[in-house]
Amino acid sequence: xxxxxxxWRPAIDEAIADLVPREIDADYLESFFGAPTYxxxxxxIQRALSxxxxxxxxxxxxxxxxVLFLVFVEGFGEDPAEYVHYACIPEILHNGTIxxxxxxxxxxxxxxxxxxxHLYGQDIALNAGNALxxxxxxxLTENPADLSAEQRLAAYEMLMCELxxxxxxxxxxxxxHNERDVRITPEQYLEMCACKTGCLARIVxxxxxxVTDQPDEVEEAVAAYAELTAVAFQIGDDxxxxxxxxxxxxxxxxxxxxxxxxxxxxxxVIHAIQESDPEQAQRLQDILSADENTDEEITEALAxxxxxxxxxxxxxxxxxxxxxxxxxxxxxxFDEETTRKLREFTEFVVDRED
Amino acid sequence: xxxxxxxWRPAIDEAIADLVPREIDADYLESFFGAPTYxxxxxxIQRALSxxxxxxxxxxxxxxxxVLFLVFVEGFGEDPAEYVHYACIPEILHNGTIxxxxxxxxxxxxxxxxxxxHLYGQDIALNAGNALxxxxxxxLTENPADLSAEQRLAAYEMLMCELxxxxxxxxxxxxxHNERDVRITPEQYLEMCACKTGCLARIVxxxxxxVTDQPDEVEEAVAAYAELTAVAFQIGDDxxxxxxxxxxxxxxxxxxxxxxxxxxxxxxVIHAIQESDPEQAQRLQDILSADENTDEEITEALAxxxxxxxxxxxxxxxxxxxxxxxxxxxxxxFDEETTRKLREFTEFVVDRED
Numbered sequence: 037x038x039x040x041x042x043x044w045r046p047a048i049d050e051a052i053a054d055l056v057p058r059e060i061d062a063d064y065l066e067s068f069f070g071a072p073t074y075x076x077x078x079x080x081i082q083r084a085l086s087x088x089x090x091x092x093x094x095x096x097x098x099x100x101x102x103v104l105f106l107v108f109v110e111g112f113g114e115d116p117a118e119y120v121h122y123a124c125i126p127e128i129l130h131n132g133t134i135x136x137x138x139x140x141x142x143x144x145x146x147x148x149x150x151x152x153x154h155l156y157g158q159d160i161a162l163n164a165g166n167a168l169x170x171x172x173x174x175x176l177t178e179n180p181a182d183l184s185a186e187q188r189l190a191a192y193e194m195l196m197c198e199l200x201x202x203x204x205x206x207x208x209x210x211x212x213h214n215e216r217d218v219r220i221t222p223e224q225y226l227e228m229c230a231c232k233t234g235c236l237a238r239i240v241x242x243x244x245x246x247v248t249d250q251p252d253e254v255e256e257a258v259a260a261y262a263e264l265t266a267v268a269f270q271i272g273d274d275x276x277x278x279x280x281x282x283x284x285x286x287x288x289x290x291x292x293x294x295x296x297x298x299x300x301x302x303x304x305v306i307h308a309i310q311e312s313d314p315e316q317a318q319r320l321q322d323i324l325s326a327d328e329n330t331d332e333e334i335t336e337a338l339a340x341x342x343x344x345x346x347x348x349x350x351x352x353x354x355x356x357x358x359x360x361x362x363x364x365x366x367x368x369x370f371d372e373e374t375t376r377k378l379r380e381f382t383e384f385v386v387d388r389e390d
Numbered sequence: 391x392x393x394x395x396x397x398w399r400p401a402i403d404e405a406i407a408d409l410v411p412r413e414i415d416a417d418y419l420e421s422f423f424g425a426p427t428y429x430x431x432x433x434x435i436q437r438a439l440s441x442x443x444x445x446x447x448x449x450x451x452x453x454x455x456x457v458l459f460l461v462f463v464e465g466f467g468e469d470p471a472e473y474v475h476y477a478c479i480p481e482i483l484h485n486g487t488i489x490x491x492x493x494x495x496x497x498x499x500x501x502x503x504x505x506x507x508h509l510y511g512q513d514i515a516l517n518a519g520n521a522l523x524x525x526x527x528x529x530l531t532e533n534p535a536d537l538s539a540e541q542r543l544a545a546y547e548m549l550m551c552e553l554x555x556x557x558x559x560x561x562x563x564x565x566x567h568n569e570r571d572v573r574i575t576p577e578q579y580l581e582m583c584a585c586k587t588g589c590l591a592r593i594v595x596x597x598x599x600x601v602t603d604q605p606d607e608v609e610e611a612v613a614a615y616a617e618l619t620a621v622a623f624q625i626g627d628d629x630x631x632x633x634x635x636x637x638x639x640x641x642x643x644x645x646x647x648x649x650x651x652x653x654x655x656x657x658x659v660i661h662a663i664q665e666s667d668p669e670q671a672q673r674l675q676d677i678l679s680a681d682e683n684t685d686e687e688i689t690e691a692l693a694x695x696x697x698x699x700x701x702x703x704x705x706x707x708x709x710x711x712x713x714x715x716x717x718x719x720x721x722x723x724f725d726e727e728t729t730r731k732l733r734e735f736t737e738f739v740v741d742r743e744d
Contacts, residue, residue, distance in 0.1 A: 069558060073617065075575060077578045139516060140517060160561075160565070166523070166557055171554060186539065196531060204435055208438065211431075211435075223429035224430070
């Protein structure tokens with residue numbers, strides 16, 4: 037899968053640059069946004085839109101949403117090169133959500149450098165992030181692959197459905213985070229992941245199915261595959277945060293236990309609170325609810341989670357979801373190579389080191 | 391027009407409540423967003439979405455975007471009562487932009503009370519605002535007026551086009567605001583207004599034309615009417631800020647000259663800098679660029695704007711745009727009552743007191 041990611045990256049970045057060039061001029065603005073009524077300010081739009089987006093893209097990111105889209109398109113028997121602009125839709129949407137989420141979470145660092153709202157100001161960052169929610173959808177209007185009206189309508193309706201649920205997921209996550217007091221069920225946590233992270237993955241899969249004109253049941257199967265894989269990935273993230281922190285428990289001075297410091301209600305935390313004796317469960321709650329924690333408190337919380345067997349529970353759960361994801365594509369008539377790549381995605385999300 | 395606004399308001403608010411009820415429960419979530427994969431958290435979504443939206447709506451707002459939409463629909467010979475849910479699309483979008491703009495501008499007050507990000511936290515406010523960008527578009531999918539696939543596709547494409555330009559406009563405005571140094575032309579200022587405020591008005595008009603199946607030239611004419619009216623309205627806003635401030639120049643202690651304190655580059659400012667002698671122009675620039683201003687400096691800036699004849703210039707310009715707006719609908723075959731209402735809108739935007 038790593039070579040697939042690396043192979044496609046230049047073509048993907050080129051297609052993104054067609055949508056939002058590194059250098060904005062009046063001709064681009066007129067061709068992409070239509071003739072101005074009066075006069076555009078390319079300099080202003082450069083600073084407000086293109087510079088922030090490319091700053092973020094140039095910091096890295098694997099473009100795996102775009103690549104997964106192209107893997108699906110190839111698996112559905114079409115030439116992926118003809119659909120690279122559509123591959124940008126989930127990729128740009130994802131970068132938009134990153135910028136906005138960083139403002140919402142008060143993040144300071146993104147991909148190893150200062151978060152965009154620290155670099156350009158909150159106003160520029162937010163507007164750029166929000167602009168990226170709508171910009172890529174213009175691809176459907178420009179229609180480079182000559183899709184039928186039915187396909188384009190299906191794509192818009194799918195996008196509206198999934199983008200609505202994305203905001204439900206983020207809303208639940210923020211709300212729980214602000215409350216701190218854990219009152220949610222494992223099913224609600226999984227739903228939050230399915231909405232917040234899963235819906236963007238569903239967009240990847242469903243869009244690939246729509247542009248290649250697959251029947252509804254195929255679209256549903258790949259959407260379920262993508263959602264399950266994304267939820268497994270999110271749980272994998274939560275596991276890594278605890279595992280890395282346990283490894284570093286003696287290594288004070290370095291940041292560790294970030295999720296606990298943030299009071300994040302992960303599947304591990306929900307499980308540990310359910311499974312620990314009442315005293316330990318309350319202690320974990322208290323540490324999560326506190327505005328600040330000492331390193332000793334973090335170590336204590338990590339130990340409660342470890343003792344409750346929550347790491348094993350979460351890992352089992354993530355592996356189970358990844359297996360379910362593979363089952364969803366088993367019935368589809370993908371070639372061997374596509375099946376191998378899609379299975380690899382589900383394995384990567386759980387067994388990874390960062 | 392005032393009675394038209396008041397007449398429709400209960401029906402509009404009822405339709406908004408169909409889209410986002412005041413009390414969220416699992417049944418609503420399932421019917422609006424589809425079955426959950428696992429389990430929704432209605433309490434979280436209540437706090438993250440419905441409570442903030444209704445807090446804002448209950449503070450007032452004239453719902454004039456929804457009403458203008460219904461005036462058009464009636465003018466096009468259809469029963470507006472059948473299209474009230476579509477009228478919510480621009481209205482909810484507008485409320486979404488208000489929430490987000492307030493975060494971007496660092497506003498503290500909205501409709502006389504604390505801005506939503508001060509009341510609920512920035513994360514909740516932003517996510518709610520962004521959710522409102524996508525929520526109303528679900529109306530097109532639910533399709534209560536049984537529109538054809540062509541109409542729904544046209545509506546999506548129109549919305550994507552206009553929402554893209556909205557973010558261009560906001561981007562230009564933010565960028566100029568951060569630069570402070572005035573370098574833009576009157577045409578660029580008008581374009582910013584046409585994008586930032588005008589596009590939402592264009593959505594009102596174009597959506598009404600699309601749902602009632604008007605020919606392209608009619609859609610274009612009402613879109614131009616709406617855009618011109620919106621730009622005139624924005625200039626009217628800028629004039630009011632200066633006029634009220636001039637009236638209060640002796641009345642220190644009260645806030646006055648807000649636009650100048652914010653360094654806002656309005657048509658009046660651009661004109662005054664062009665028309666004043668170089669020394670006065672530089673002085674105005676300096677006051678606008680400063681991070682803070684004394685009341686005396688504000689009074690000085692206001693005097694420069696007044697002496698340059700910029701109030702008369704801006705008023706003439708706004709009246710000219712309002713006249714152009716009326717011309718754009720003169721050729722259309724609206725009944726007398728609709729024409730009267732639409733003309734009233736253009737007059738209201740310039741000759742108003744708040």
